Amino acid sequence: MRSRKLDKVIVNKKQEDLFFFRKFLLIEPQGSNLDILSSYSTVTKFYMSLQDGYIENNEMKIKNCYALILAQAIIEKITSGNIKIKADNSFTEDFYISLAREILHLFHENDEELVVIYLKQMMHILRSAGIVQNNKRIATISCSLSREELFIKILKSFWNETEWKNIFPSSPELAERLFSTRSIFIDFLGEFFIPVDIGDFIRDFFEMTEIAERDDAFAISFVEFYLINWMNNFGIVDYESSLTISKVMLSEYGRKILALIK
Known part of the structure; x- marks a missing residue:
């Protein structure tokens, strides 16, 4: 069952922003465009591969992204003060509201509640990575990391260590099934080198893995709102979403970054 807080975020989002049950408001297109895209992808993959040698021989530069902003904000807040942890x-x-207000200006979405949700999700990621710890109900930071080290550590935590049912709470069962098939996803x-329609892509993914019915609108929105949105927060996909269009592509930068954590 989804939370009332998430419902409120959905209702209050501006038209051009991502929100959870957007797909329920639209007539879903029938069929898939992925067969056509697959043919195009085969051609473009060859030309993209010509660049691989150059990219691999150069140092990977970590781009700024929402995930880093969230993680650094939490770490700085805990480091700078006596932050208490509740009995539970x-x-x-x-803690989350005040921090969200401090960093809200850094986000394209001027939505305090959404940033609070991001911060809570990032806290799970940081704790799973062992970075944020509870020392007699006082929050502490376990280690000092460079910007690059922090990015790789939280990405590894998100992808391999954090329980997705905790950060994707609207359907714990679907979150667990999605986690178990994340490599397939x-x-x-990665088979596509041009932006693909998210609805078509997720439908074909469901058909391939059988983790949900192909046309399950809730599950399609779940994958987009949570997984694709967080891949975008890490800056590893090119993502465009509105009421009229919703497309995604794994960027070349994202391909190189993901190779470091597999």
Whole structure:
């Protein structure tokens, strides 16, 4: 069951922003464009591969992204003050709200509640990575990391260590099935070198893995709102979403980054 907070975020989002049940408001297109895209992808893959030698022989530069902004904000906040942890091992709502207000100007989405959700998800990622720890109900940071080290550590945590049912709470069962098929998801997305329609792509992914019915509108929106949105937060996909268009492509930068964590 999805939370009321998530519902409120969905209702309040501007038209051009991503929100959860957007797909329910539209008539879903029938069929798939992926067969055509696959043929095009075969041709473009050859030309893209010609660049691989050059890219691999140069140092990977970590781009700025929402994931880094969120992680660095939490780390700096904990490092700078006496941040208490509640008896149930969680942080107070005031902690997240005040921090969201401090960094809201850095986000394209001027949506405080959405940034609070991002911060809570990132806290799970940081804790799974062992970076944020509970020392007698006082939050501490376990290690000092460079910007590059932090990015790789939180990406590894997100992709391999964090329980997705905790950060994708609207359907814990679907989150677990999605986690178990994440390698198939990323390999399938990597087959395309032009932006693909997200609805078509996810339908074919469902048909391939059987983790949900092909035309399950809830599940399609779930994958887009959570997984694709977080891949975008890490800056590893080119992502475009509105009420009229929704496309995604694994970027060349993303391909190189993901190779470091597999």
